[in-house]
Amino acid sequence: MKNVNRLTYGAILLAIFAIILLITLYIPVIGIIMNLFLPLPFIMFAGKNDIKSSLVFFIASIFISLIVGTLFAIPLTLAYGMTGLIMGILIREGKSRFNVFIIGTLVFLLNLVGSYIFSIVFFEVNIIKDSIDLLRESLQSSQKLLSSLGQDTSDTMMKQFENAFSMLETLVPSIFVISSIVMVFIIELVNTPIAKRFGIKIKNWDPFRNIFLPRSIIWYYLLLLLLSIFLKPETGSFLYSALINIGFILQFLLLIQGLSFIYYFSYIKNFSKAVPVIVTITLFFIPIVLYIVRILGIIDLGFDLRKRLGKKDS
Template sequence: MKNTYKLTEGAILLAIFAVLLLITLYIPGLGMIVNLFLALPFMMFGAKHDWKSTAVFTVAAVLLSMILGTFLAMPLALAYGTTGAVMGYMMREGKTRFASYIAGSLVFLINLVAQYALSIVLFKMNFIEEMVEIFRASVDQAINMLEQMGQTPDEKLISQFDAMVDMIEVLVPSMFVMASFFIVFLLQLVSFPFLKRFGVKVPHWQPFRELNLPKSILWYYLITMIAALALQPEKGTYWFWVISNLSFILQMLMVLQGIAFVFYLTYVKDYPKAVPIIVIVLMFLLPFVLYIVRILGIIDLGFDLRKRLGEKK
């Protein structure tokens, strides 16, 4: 009886996945939204059944994707399927929401990197290089248009554009990491309310103001900064690539710590709740605000600013 229920539930969830996949593949506008729900059937099945059954369900979904779509459908099924299955398993084991988030993000990242590598090896397609070339061509076209109109392009501005394009190529690994963590955050955001409605015990997020990164990250950050100053690697070298990506990721973590501190300060001092939102918006508009928030994150992590502020009365 238990196996019959499991098979029935699996068949229903596979049917739901098939509908979601077809919409994602063949209805472009709506598909961009619906693809965020592709992991939901896997989360639901994984949260209720053992890992062996979840693995079989995931394999069945991948095979079904090959029948319904093309080989382009299989990477979608693999990425969202394995990510959803792992997060479902973490919920079944009673892990925290943060642990589920980290596990899901790492699995999605592995899928992203593996599929990027396979696209280069098997199909000779490098979408990052193509994107960069398109951007370079757009810049060249804009320069040519200005010259035809009798205007002289600003050399400083052109060099800044070139430097930005070069940095995009260098920071590909960092972009993969950020994209994976952002996408999995969205997956949890849209999927967990549905899981609750269907009786799945969903772990809660701790308040963002309580986010406190491990102190070891500060040491990694300082070591990376010292290495960058000491080695001063040339562009195009392996060490330039490593240090640039480590610096970028660690700086973003310091900014995250700084934002969490702003939320904590707002809570403790009873400031208006709009304050942290305004700070986040200003970070995107004014670069110096971003630097201030990052410095706050470094100080908070290194000197326990929150303990000095004390608990809210």
């Protein structure tokens, strides 16, 4: 791309970025949706230009965000802009969609954690802890209100709520990881079709049914179970938090593996496409289905069920 064309292209994309950022910051309802498109200008620019030019574009976007939204816009620009930039560079280099997704997730996660730590250290604001404390206060207020109306609340129920809040605090690292995975997946989902329409060459996803995670995940999961049984870490300790979070992430991966197997099984048996979709939706409403799918993931990884069922070319 010639210098004049590159400058014009960059200026147009920066203007689009500024508009999306304005809507995100100042129009609450629409902004929630529009923030998903913040990485688009970065994907489109980095997808057609070299790394040096892309970095200049990224620096220019930070100045734009300062003008448009002051310091509060910087975290958004860093998180979405850097993620879009890296994704665009990887796309231009012809990397697979899975690699783009994984690296994009890591970049988004680093920015998310960085922003969280920055807000605690420099502004003494812990959004997650403050939100949980607010939930605790609301629960206590509700308990007092019910007591004043002559309706006693069960101590067991209140203890369960308190345990849930404590677990939520423990799972903060896992929540960051899962949130980053979901966010980058949605970002890819909504932005790549638009980028394709404007001439960015993006590879297609491999079918979900072909996903096969490393078998080492089973050994990590087994080791985790053994450590939990023999070490019996004290609740609230660092070891307890580490084991809980690693276990949560491993269980999530096993769930993905189990779902992938169900999609594969439905494919080779020529079931309706609605069958695996219904199973996926059911996970959110019937907990036992979630456990069954996770067990399927363990069996698939450990015993290679797909090989036993026979392969069918996609």
